[in-house]
Amino acid sequence: MKTFEDLIKEVQTPGLCHHCGGCVTFCTSINYGALALDDTGMPHYADKEKCIECGLCYSICPEIDEMQEETRKVAGWVPPMGNILETTSARALDPMIRNKGTDGGVVTALLVHLLDKGHIDGAIVTKQTGPFIRDPMLATTRQEIIDSAGFYFDSSHGVKHFGHDYSTYSPSVQEFRPMMQKGLRRVALVGTPCQIQTLRKIEAMGIVPSDSIKYSLGLFCSGNFIFDEPERKKLESLGGFKWEDVIKVNIKEELIIRLNNGTVKNIGLDKIEFMKRYACKYCPDYSSEYADVSFGGIGSDEGWTTIITRSPTGRAIIADAKGQSLEIYDFQKQPDLPAKILDKVKKVSAKKKAYSQKMHDALVGQ
Ligand SMILES: Cc1cc2nc3c(=O)[nH]c(=O)nc-3n(C[C@H](O)[C@H](O)[C@H](O)COP(=O)(O)OP(=O)(O)OC[C@H]3O[C@@H](n4cnc5c(N)ncnc54)[C@H](O)[C@@H]3O)c2cc1C
Ligand code: SF4
Ligand code: SF4
Ligand code: SF4
Structure with missing residues (x-):
């Protein structure tokens, strides 16, 4: 054993x-x-x-x-990047959620919708708990869900006082314990692809409390990044900005840094490899291949979220939120846009898999 x-x-x-x-x-x-x-x-x-x-x-x-085959079965995974029922683009109907959201605020709007309709008792999300730090949280109210929206860092408190490894990574799986302790039986999990895979693995193993996670909402993921002082300084000089001027950070094809004077700095992801968490270099999953629904910004217009619906459950919740909490992009002028978006995701996904394979091969060769 x-x-x-x-x-x-x-x-x-x-x-x-x-x-x-x-x-x-x-x-x-x-x-x-x-x-x-x-x-x-x-x-x-x-x-x-x-x-x-x-x-x-x-x-x-x-x-x-271990258990890869069983885990794939639970998620209905098919090559090359998981099951895909539909690709679309949407944004939150509520302008307040839209403004707070990373892209179109779709994840937050969907969670609020599920809570309002009584479909969930809570959601495992992440909350900013300090400059450059997000921690997992079991949100059980509308306000807590809304507070967890976004993916930006607040450097307004100064960045000196925390003896923490500053990182965008949030270990959301650890919130399963409070979920059990509170006896919540209908919870949505928002997570990076690795976290969704952990969920599917414990589902395949039949471990309690995986059955309490009713909806898995996966984020696209190029990697999580370390924001300790040396990394922050290097990034400042690479991008030509000061952290105190940053109001929002996002990742699509590039790292996108928005400043308070309206300027946007785009930094190629290949240039920030130095701050990527080491384990992320070995990760092959970009598009949350095991989720009910996956979300990213890539491919969609600014202010809109790309949605890949993967399971019938995922399809049902998106359909239910359409027109009530979510505005679907008007594809009439560009009917081929969903296919173009999916094509883009496929390319980035294939690139991540090839890189991960190269890293694994190098490890084996050592
Ligand atoms: C580390 C990371 C890397 C990403 N890389 C890409 C990428 O390369 N390309 C791309 O298109 N999209 C990427 N995304 C996804 C993108 O940033 C948005 O989360 C997604 O488009 C949903 O936007 P939204 O406005 O609908 O979500 P929102 O309504 O803003 O909700 C976002 C949800 O994500 C949760 N969250 C925020 N940070 C984290 C975290 N570190 N770990 C777990 N959950 C978190 C929040 O609590 C919230 O529930 C990445 C996200 C993360 C967290
Ligand atoms: S799960 Fe805990 S008890 Fe079991 S082998 Fe691991 S460390 Fe030991
Ligand atoms: S990656 Fe594996 S070893 Fe590391 S914290 Fe997760 S379960 Fe534990
Ligand atoms: S790159 Fe992979 S291992 Fe790293 S946070 Fe994203 S999904 Fe997890």
Whole structure:
């Protein structure tokens, strides 16, 4: 039976751990304290004697290939980038949500819609908890969901006081525990592709509380980035801006930095490899291939969100929100736009897979 000891060898030591916290959250001995996370989110043995060597942490880790076939089956995954029922572009009907949103505010509008209609009791989202830091949160009110919108960093508090590894990564899977403790049975999960994959894996393993996640809303993901001081300084000089002037950050084909004087700085993603989290360089999933619905900005006009509907459940919630909470882009003038958007996503997805493969090959060759 492989245990956490093997996770250390196979995942942590080669640098593949992306700090999702799944192993700690689902450790059979969590209540006794066998595992814990350190300040940087890295799991470790808190007390090895309390490990009952059940192997769950090993099987659950998204970096371990075990159960790939079963996991794919649960999500209805098909090559090359998951199941696709429809591609479209939309934005929140509520202008306040639209303004707060990263792209068209669709994820937030959809969550508010599901909550208002009584389809969910809450949603696992992430909230800005400090400059350059987002933390996972189980939102159970409209306001909490709206507060979690966006993907920008607030540097207004100054950036000096936090002894934290500043990163865009938010270990949302760790919110499964509060969800269980509160007894919530109908929850939506918003997450990056790796987090959605962890969910599908525990679903395939039949582990409680995966059955409480009713909707998985995946984000497209080029990677998560470290925003410690050296990275921030380098980025400032690359982009020719000052952090105190930044009002919004977004990622599409490029890193997009909006300044308070209306200027927009676009920095190529290839130029910011230096600040990408190491584990993200090995990740093959760009478009949240295992989600019910996937969301990104790429391909859509400014202020609109690209939506890839993947499962019948996903299709149903988008259909229900259409016209009530979501405005669908008018494709009459460009009927071929959805196909063009999908083509773009496919290209970026293929590029990410090729890069990840190259990195894995190099690791094997070491
Ligand atoms: C790390 C990261 C990388 C991304 N890379 C790309 C990319 O390369 N190309 C692209 O087209 N789109 C990318 N996206 C997706 C894009 O930024 C938007 O999230 C998506 O288009 C939805 O926009 P929206 O306005 O509808 O969402 P909103 O209504 O703004 O809602 C966004 C939701 O995402 C949650 N969220 C914010 N940050 C994180 C985080 N770090 N981890 C987990 N959840 C988070 C928020 O809590 C909120 O619920 C990325 C997102 C993230 C978080
Ligand atoms: S008790 Fe099980 S899940 Fe926890 S560390 Fe040991 S092997 Fe892993
Ligand atoms: S489950 Fe997540 S936190 Fe644990 S070793 Fe795997 S990637 Fe790292
Ligand atoms: S690049 Fe992959 S591992 Fe990194 S945050 Fe995105 S989905 Fe997770």
